Each structure stands twice: as structure tokens, then as C-alpha cells.
Amino acid sequence: MSGSNVAGGAQKVVGMILAAVIGFPLLIFLVAKLFTSGSGVDLGLSTMTGEAISARLQPIGAVKVVEGGPPGSRSGKAVYEAVCMSCHATGMAGSPKFGDAGAWAARIAKGFETLSKHAIEGFNAMPARGGASDLTDDEVKRAVAYMGNAGGAKFEEPKVVGAAAGGAVDPATKGKEIYDSVCMACHATGISNAPKFGDKAAWAPRLKDGVDAAVAIGIKGLNAMPPKGGYQGSDDEFKAAALYMINAAK
Ligand code: HEC
Ligand code: HEC
Known part of the structure; x- marks a missing residue:
């Protein structure tokens, strides 16, 4: 391998790094411009915070x-x-x-x-x-x-249960919390054949093999019911939410 080849290779690498350093922010800038000016809305940039x-x-x-x-x-x-x-x-x-x-x-x-x-x-x-x-x-x-x-308020966002929520919580409270934030999306209205909250007739056949069997099916998922209903927390927490629904349909 000759010396000039090595130097040529090094130049290429430097060139590529330069292109990346200058080119990438430029691309971001252009994309951002495209999105903001293409909206057809007067942005009033001079007065915007x-x-x-x-x-x-x-x-x-x-x-x-x-x-x-x-x-x-x-x-x-x-x-x-x-x-x-x-x-x-x-x-x-x-x-x-x-x-x-x-x-x-x-x-x-x-x-x-x-x-x-x-x-x-x-x-x-x-x-x-x-x-x-x-x-x-x-x-x-x-x-x-x-x-x-x-806009200046000091409101508290309702908690996202799951990942961040640790600590000992009363299972009934926890179950309702998880239901309200996750399961309700489908079970409140009975979307895609989900057994509807509080609907005894819809829940009875699900519970014929016992509560634990129904909970186990929910953990695995079934047709349009994703595993744990998409809930990211523990199996025990999922169970608390399932029990909250099951108790409401007794
Ligand atoms: C299609 C346009 C539109 C969208 C989308 C929209 N809003 Fe609004 N929002 C309005 C208008 C218009 C008002 C003022 C209504 C009035 O005061 O007569 C308003 C007012 C509000 C108010 C004040 C209500 C009050 O009692 O004074 C809140 C809170 C609010 N919106 C929250 C939201 C939230 C949360 C979302 C998203 C989930 C959202 N908005 C999406 C148009 C919109
Ligand atoms: C995306 C919609 C969706 C969400 C979100 C959802 N479910 Fe479901 N769930 C379904 C559907 C649909 C079924 C019925 C599936 C079937 O029988 O085909 C079902 C069935 C069930 C069953 C009955 C299983 C059986 O034995 O038949 C349980 C228990 C259950 N869900 C618990 C939950 C819990 C607890 C949550 C929240 C953590 C939840 N689901 C969130 C759609 C959902």
C-alpha cells in the first residue's frame, strides 16, 4: 500500500465527516422550514414566543x-x-x-x-x-x-399507571386506576366484542371456568384483546384491573 493512498483515504474520511456535520443540521433546517411554511397559516413569527x-x-x-x-x-x-x-x-x-x-x-x-x-x-x-x-x-x-x-396554571396531570407508578397501593384503587387509563378504551363500550363493563350477560360466559382462567386469558391476549390489554405493568396489576371489571359484572 503506498503512502499517497493512505493520505487519500484519510482525506475521504475527513470529507465524509464534514459532510455529515454540515449537511445534517442543514437538512433538519430545510425540513422544519418546509413543515412550517407549507401550512398556509400566517405564523406571525415576529410576535410568537x-x-x-x-x-x-x-x-x-x-x-x-x-x-x-x-x-x-x-x-x-x-x-x-x-x-x-x-x-x-x-x-x-x-x-x-x-x-x-x-x-x-x-x-x-x-x-x-x-x-x-x-x-x-x-x-x-x-x-x-x-x-x-x-x-x-x-x-x-x-x-x-x-x-x-x-398558560400559567398549576394543574396535576392524572398519573400514567404502569412504568412509573411503583409502591404499595390498595388493589381496588389500583384496579380502577388501570381500568380508567387502559382497559376502558375498549371495555367501556364493548368495542370489537370486548365484554362491556358492568354487563353481567357479557361477562358470565367468560367466567364459567373461574376468575383465574379469565385473567390468564387476558394476560396472554385473545383475538382483538392485546396481551394484558396493552398494559405495561405487572401481571398482578393487570389482575387488579380485571377483578375491578369482573366485580362490577357480578
Ligand atoms: C378543531 C379545533 C380544536 C381542537 C383540535 C382542540 N380544541 Fe380546544 N378549543 C377550541 C376552541 C375553538 C375553543 C374555545 C371554545 C370557546 O371558548 O367557545 C377551545 C377551548 C378549549 C378549552 C377551554 C374550555 C373552557 O371551558 O374555556 C380547553 C380546556 C381545551 N380547548 C382543551 C383542548 C384539548 C385538551 C384538546 C386536545 C385533546 C383540544 N382542546 C383540541 C378548538 C379546538
Ligand atoms: C384494544 C382493546 C382492549 C383493551 C385496551 C383491553 N381489552 Fe380486554 N378484551 C378486549 C376484547 C376484544 C376482548 C374479547 C376477546 C374475544 O373474546 O375475542 C377482551 C376480553 C377480556 C377479558 C376476558 C377474557 C376471557 O376469558 O374471555 C378480560 C379478563 C379482559 N379483556 C381484561 C382486560 C383488562 C384488565 C384490560 C386493561 C388492563 C383490558 N382487558 C384492555 C379488548 C381490549
């Missing part, structure tokens, strides 16, 4: 987060970016704009429960659940807390 601008830019990286979470587990930020942002980022149709403390003050004064109720059921031009009917109540509430807090 840094927060509002970054909120406009976030969906590029946020899509994965929303799709990744099992039903019921999505955070306020993820729900906001996937659903609410399309109106609230710009204050479209008179919606209180994200991060605008002036626009939010009167809303926040209504209290978290009222705002959550309006977000869940709809309020004038605000569609129920922002138009995303698959969101659980807790997911909508998390988005309300996330948006309210960006």
Missing part, C-alpha cells in the same frame, strides 16, 4: 411518541402535539392559544374539573376530545393540564 415556535416545530419528532403508547397511557404533551395543537398552537377559531397566559387566565379560573369536562364533552367550537374519540378521559385531562400549565 419561543415556546410557541418550538410547539409548531415539534410534530416532526413527536409522532412516534404518540403511536408508541398503548391506549390510555399517552402523556399530556403527546396528546397535545398529536391532537390539540392543530387548533391551540395558533389560537385557531378563537381557541385559547398555547403558552398565552392572557388567553388562558379566564379559562384556568374555571378550574381543572370544568375545563376537563368541556374538553371531554366539547364546548362551542371546541370538539369533544378535540375530535379524537379514542382518547381516554385521563388522556384528555393530561392534555388539559399540559396546556393549562403552559
Whole structure:
């Protein structure tokens, strides 16, 4: 191998590193520009806060987060970016704009429960659940807390049960908590033949081999019921949620 070949190879490597260092941020910049200027909305960049601008830019990286979470587990930020942002980022149709403390003050004064109720059921031009009917109540509430807090409130997002939630909890409380945030998405209405919450006739045949057998089937999954209903926590916690449903159908 001659010396000049080695030098040539080294030059190539340096060239590639340079291209990566300069080219990658440039690409990100161009993609970001494409997304923001292609929306056809006057951004009023001169008057937007840094927060509002970054909120406009976030969906590029946020899509994965929303799709990744099992039903019921999505955070306020993820729900906001996937659903609410399309109106609230710009204050479209008179919606209180994200991060605008002036626009939010009167809303926040209504209290978290009222705002959550309006977000869940709809309020004038605000569609129920922002138009995303698959969101659980807790997911909508998390988005309300996330948006309210960006406007100056000190709301607490309803907890995402599972990964982060450790510690000893009363099984009945825990079961309801998990049901509300995960299982409800299908079992409240009986979607895809899921036995409906509180429906004795729907649950009776499921329980003919005993509660433990039904719980074991739920852990493994069955047809449209994903393993543990998509819940990420322990088998015991899943069982607590299943018992909460089963007890309601006795
Ligand atoms: C299609 C547009 C649109 C989407 C999407 C949308 N909103 Fe709204 N939202 C509005 C409008 C318009 C208002 C103002 C309604 C009014 O005060 O008459 C509003 C008001 C609100 C309020 C204040 C209610 C009150 O009592 O003052 C909350 C809270 C809220 N939205 C939460 C959300 C959440 C959470 C999401 C996402 C899950 C969302 N919105 C998605 C248009 C939207
Ligand atoms: C994505 C929708 C979905 C979610 C979320 C979901 N389930 Fe289900 N579940 C179903 C469906 C559909 C069935 C009926 C499956 C069948 O019989 O084909 C079912 C059946 C069950 C059964 C009865 C199993 C049997 O023996 O027949 C139990 C127990 C159960 N689910 C518990 C839960 C629990 C607990 C949660 C929350 C941690 C949950 N499910 C979340 C859709 C869901």
C-alpha cells in the first residue's frame, strides 16, 4: 500500500465527516422550514414566543411518541402535539392559544374539573376530545393540564399507571386506576366484542371456568384483546384491573 493512498483515504474520511456535520443540521433546517411554511397559516413569527415556535416545530419528532403508547397511557404533551395543537398552537377559531397566559387566565379560573369536562364533552367550537374519540378521559385531562400549565396554571396531570407508578397501593384503587387509563378504551363500550363493563350477560360466559382462567386469558391476549390489554405493568396489576371489571359484572 503506498503512502499517497493512505493520505487519500484519510482525506475521504475527513470529507465524509464534514459532510455529515454540515449537511445534517442543514437538512433538519430545510425540513422544519418546509413543515412550517407549507401550512398556509400566517405564523406571525415576529410576535410568537419561543415556546410557541418550538410547539409548531415539534410534530416532526413527536409522532412516534404518540403511536408508541398503548391506549390510555399517552402523556399530556403527546396528546397535545398529536391532537390539540392543530387548533391551540395558533389560537385557531378563537381557541385559547398555547403558552398565552392572557388567553388562558379566564379559562384556568374555571378550574381543572370544568375545563376537563368541556374538553371531554366539547364546548362551542371546541370538539369533544378535540375530535379524537379514542382518547381516554385521563388522556384528555393530561392534555388539559399540559396546556393549562403552559398558560400559567398549576394543574396535576392524572398519573400514567404502569412504568412509573411503583409502591404499595390498595388493589381496588389500583384496579380502577388501570381500568380508567387502559382497559376502558375498549371495555367501556364493548368495542370489537370486548365484554362491556358492568354487563353481567357479557361477562358470565367468560367466567364459567373461574376468575383465574379469565385473567390468564387476558394476560396472554385473545383475538382483538392485546396481551394484558396493552398494559405495561405487572401481571398482578393487570389482575387488579380485571377483578375491578369482573366485580362490577357480578
Ligand atoms: C378543531 C379545533 C380544536 C381542537 C383540535 C382542540 N380544541 Fe380546544 N378549543 C377550541 C376552541 C375553538 C375553543 C374555545 C371554545 C370557546 O371558548 O367557545 C377551545 C377551548 C378549549 C378549552 C377551554 C374550555 C373552557 O371551558 O374555556 C380547553 C380546556 C381545551 N380547548 C382543551 C383542548 C384539548 C385538551 C384538546 C386536545 C385533546 C383540544 N382542546 C383540541 C378548538 C379546538
Ligand atoms: C384494544 C382493546 C382492549 C383493551 C385496551 C383491553 N381489552 Fe380486554 N378484551 C378486549 C376484547 C376484544 C376482548 C374479547 C376477546 C374475544 O373474546 O375475542 C377482551 C376480553 C377480556 C377479558 C376476558 C377474557 C376471557 O376469558 O374471555 C378480560 C379478563 C379482559 N379483556 C381484561 C382486560 C383488562 C384488565 C384490560 C386493561 C388492563 C383490558 N382487558 C384492555 C379488548 C381490549
